[in-house]
Each structure stands twice: as structure tokens, then as C-alpha cells.
Amino acid sequence: MRIQVRKMKPPPASGLLFKLVMVSMVCIFSAICLCYSVIPGSPTHDVERRQINPTRTYSVAIGTQMKVLPSWYIREGDTVEINCFTNHDLGNNRGKMDLQLVWTSLDTKTKKVLMSQRASIGIFYVLGPVTHEHQGLYTCRGDGSLPDVYVLTWHYFIWVAADPSPTASIDVISHNRSQFANREEFTIGCQLPNDNNQWKMMRFDSWVGTITECPNQVTSDRSLSCTSRSASPWSDNLYWCESPAGHRTNALNVTPTDMLVVLETPTVPVWEGDNVTLRCLYRNRTTKKFTTKFRMVFYKDDRQKFVTNGASVTLPTVTKADEGLYKCRHPKEGLSPTSWIGVKAHPDVDQKSDVLHQTPAPTL
Numbered sequence: 036m037r038i039q040v041r042k043m044k045p046p047p048a049s050g051l052l053f054k055l056v057m058v059s060m061v062c063i064f065s066a067i068c069l070c071y072s073v074i075p076g077s078p079t080h081d082v083e084r085r086q087i088n089p090t091r092t093y094s095v096a097i098g099t100q101m102k103v104l105p106s107w108y109i110r111e112g113d114t115v116e117i118n119c120f121t122n123h124d125l126g127n128n129r130g131k132m133d134l135q136l137v138w139t140s141l142d143t144k145t146k147k148v149l150m151s152q153r154a155s156i157g158i159f160y161v162l163g164p165v166t167h168e169h170q171g172l173y174t175c176r177g178d179g180s181l182p183d184v185y186v187l188t189w190h191y192f193i194w195v196a197a198d199p200s201p202t203a204s205i206d207v208i209s210h211n212r213s214q215f216a217n218r219e220e221f222t223i224g225c226q227l228p229n230d231n232n233q234w235k236m237m238r239f240d241s242w243v244g245t246i247t248e249c250p251n252q253v254t255s256d257r258s259l260s261c262t263s264r265s266a267s268p269w270s271d272n273l274y275w276c277e278s279p280a281g282h283r284t285n286a287l288n289v290t291p292t293d294m295l296v297v298l299e300t301p302t303v304p305v306w307e308g309d310n311v312t313l314r315c316l317y318r319n320r321t322t323k324k325f326t327t328k329f330r331m332v333f334y335k336d337d338r339q340k341f342v343t344n345g346a347s348v349t350l351p352t353v354t355k356a357d358e359g360l361y362k363c364r365h366p367k368e369g370l371s372p373t374s375w376i377g378v379k380a381h382p383d384v385d386q387k388s389d390v391l392h393q394t395p396a397p398t399l
């Protein structure tokens with residue numbers, strides 16, 4: 036592991052992006068309610084978060100938050116910056132409490148405290164150059180030194196794009212999108228190699244910070260699928276398939292939302308030269324049906340890109356420059372969540388001429 040700490044900087048201004056609206060005090064049965072405001076387009080934890088701990092009494096609850104850059108698509112060799120901080124005033128606990136950044140390796144499941152720091156300062160940690168070894172769960176939490184302070188932990192999964200030719204692929208097979216409205220059902224499928232291995236679909240829940248098998252997986256011949264229902268708008272889920280030998284597909288990020296606007300995009304990276312179709316969908320509150328009969332505004336990397344009435348837009352013959360974060364807007368209902376569109380280059384002509392020895396269709 037080449038993890039290095041470069042420098043520290045103060046935590047981002049508290050409450051600027053993410054506001055802890057209410058911090059609970061002692062409750063008789065120690066119910067803790069932490070409510071956060073909505074941040075449009077934030078990749079995780081958009082909405083209200085609640086946590087009940089019936090067994091203990093705390094005098095104060097403190098929320099933590101993490102910001103990771105780049106936030107969407109991390110490749111080998113990238114430098115990744117992790118910020119872990121508390122997002123409200125520490126009051127009397129200023130100078131007393133430490134934060135920890137803990138890493139749980141995806142491969143070995145071992146946990147390691149990467150850094151401890153006074154909560155009033157916050158943690159700034161740099162990973163890089165990133166390799167697959169760095170993959171795993173990063174948790175920002177209190178060190179437990181103040182027993183009457185409840186510190187809400189924050190989880191972030193750092194996934195590093197798979198080897199150029201993963202042996203299996205993953206996609207949403209029921210829809211052309213990875214954003215789902217409340218209680219919507221969707222199916223994710225993996226195409227598997229013919230290797231007689233017991234592949235499984237795994238799922239990471241960013242709210243609880245757990246990795247579990249996707250329940251009720253259906254396997255047939257060379258595919259595996261799992262149907263889930265979009266549940267907690269505050270937890271992003273990451274899905275992937277893996278074999279006992281440790282082979283993995285890429286990860287697919289599913290964004291639940293309690294808003295009524297979602298964006299249709301390719302859910303896996305597309306090839307350079309492909310035509311990519313984007314649609315904005317609005318879900319009728321009553322009928323729960325999606326419609327596209329409205330004026331759609333599309334954004335790429337927060338900049339307005341297209342406006343269209345009730346249809347879809349096509350990005351013709353995409354290039355690397357089209358890669359980025361997309362979202363759309365309904366005139367009354369506001370913005371959809373953000374999704375990443377990845378564009379991958381075709382393999383070199385040299386490699387193409389060697390087709391017999393190539394695994395087909397390398398994916399990112």
C-alpha cells in the first residue's frame with residue numbers, strides 16, 4: 036500500500052454545502068434524530084438521515100461528512116483527495132474530540148486507521164497514485180473518546196475502474212438509467228464468463244456502510260440478475276458481481292431519489308463514436324407514470340447544454356470531451372440527480388489486428 040499523507044487543510048466551511056439542521060439533545064430514551072437539508076445533485080446522502088440508538092444516552096450528537104475528489108469515476112493512477120470533517124459547531128467538545136479516517140480493504144476486509152486528527156481541524160488525506168489495492172470502504176468517524184458524544188459515521192466507497200478487460204460485465208437491464216424514484220423496481224444483470232464459478236452480485240449501501248449479497252439473485256447459464264426496489268433516498272448503492280477467485284465486474288452506481296425527475300443515460304461507459312441518447316423523465320405523483328412531455332433542460336458539468344421539448348437529445352458520435360456529469364431539469368419539479376457518462380476509447384489499431392489473441396470488447 037502506498038498511501039501517503041501530504042498536507043492538511045481546514046475543513047470546508049461548516050454548513051456551507053451540507054447543513055446539519057438539527058442536532059438532537061439528550062432524549063429520555065436517547066432517540067437521536069439528525070436531519071440534513073437536501074443538496075441537489077449531491078452524490079450521496081441527499082436527504083434526511085435518521086438514526087435511533089435505543090441503548091445509550093448522549094449529551095450531544097455530531098454529524099461527520101466526507102468529500103472525495105474525483106467523486107465519480109476513479110481510474111488507476113489518479114490522485115484522490117479525501118476530506119473528513121464534522122459539519123457543525125463542536126461547542127464544548129472543540130479541542131477534545133478526534134476524528135478517524137478508517138479504511139476497510141475490499142480484498143482483504145482488513146480495517147486500518149489511516150489518520151487521526153482533532154475534529155476541529157478535520158482530516159485531509161491524499162491517496163495516490165491509486166491502485167486497485169486502495170479499493171474499499173472509507174469511513175469518517177469519531178474515535179470514541181467522549182462517551183457522551185454520539186458521532187454519526189459517514190461512509191464512502193472508493194471503487195477503482197476495473198482492469199481493461201474484466202471477464203464479466205454489469206448493467207441495469209430493466210431500464211436505460213441508474214436513477215430511480217422512490218419504491219421503483221429495477222433489475223441489474225451481470226454477463227458472466229463460461230467458467231463454472233459461483234459468481235455473486237454484491238451491493239454496498241452507503242448509509243449503513245455494509246456490503247451484502249444482493250438478495251434473491253437469479254442465475255441462468257451465463258447471466259446473473261437481481262431485482263431490487265429503490266428504498267432510501269439517502270443511501271447510494273453500488274453493485275458489482277464477483278467470483279470466488281476474486282474477479283470482479285465494474286461497479287454500477289444506483290442513485291435513489293425522492294424527487295420526481297430522473298435522467299436516462301447509458302449506465303455503463305460507451306464507446307467513442309457512439310450516439311448517446313439522453314432523456315429526462317418526470318414521474319406523475321398520482322399515477323406514478325413517467326412522462327416526457329415537458330421542456331427539458333440538460334446540463335453537463337453544471338453548465339446548460341441543451342434544451343428540448345418533450346423528446347430526447349442525442350449526443351452524436353461522442354468523444355472523450357463528452358464525458359462528464361449530466362443532469363436535467365423539469366420546469367416545475369426541478370433537477371434530476373446527477374449521473375456520470377463515461378466514454379472509452381477503442382483499442383489501438385495494432386491491438387485490433389491481433390484479434391485472435393484478444394479478449395473481446397475491453398471495457399473500462
Ligand SMILES: *[C@@H]1O[C@H](CO)[C@@H](O)[C@H](O)[C@H]1NC(C)=O
Pocket residue numbers: 209210211312
Ligand atoms: C432503452 O433504449 C433503447 C434504445 O434507445 C430502446 O430501444 C429501449 O426500448 C429502451 N428501454 C427501456 C426499458 O426504456
Ligand SMILES: *[C@@H]1O[C@H](CO)[C@@H](O)[C@H](O)[C@H]1NC(C)=O
Pocket residue numbers: 308309310351352
Ligand atoms: C450515429 O448517428 C449517425 C447519424 O444518424 C449515423 O450515421 C451513425 O452510424 C450512428 N453511429 C453509430 C455508432 O450508431
Ligand SMILES: *[C@@H]1O[C@H](CO)[C@@H](O)[C@H](O)[C@H]1NC(C)=O
Pocket residue numbers: 319320321322
Ligand atoms: C398526473 O396525472 C393525472 C391523471 O392522469 C393528471 O390529471 C395530472 O394532471 C397529472 N399531473 C401532472 C403534474 O402532470
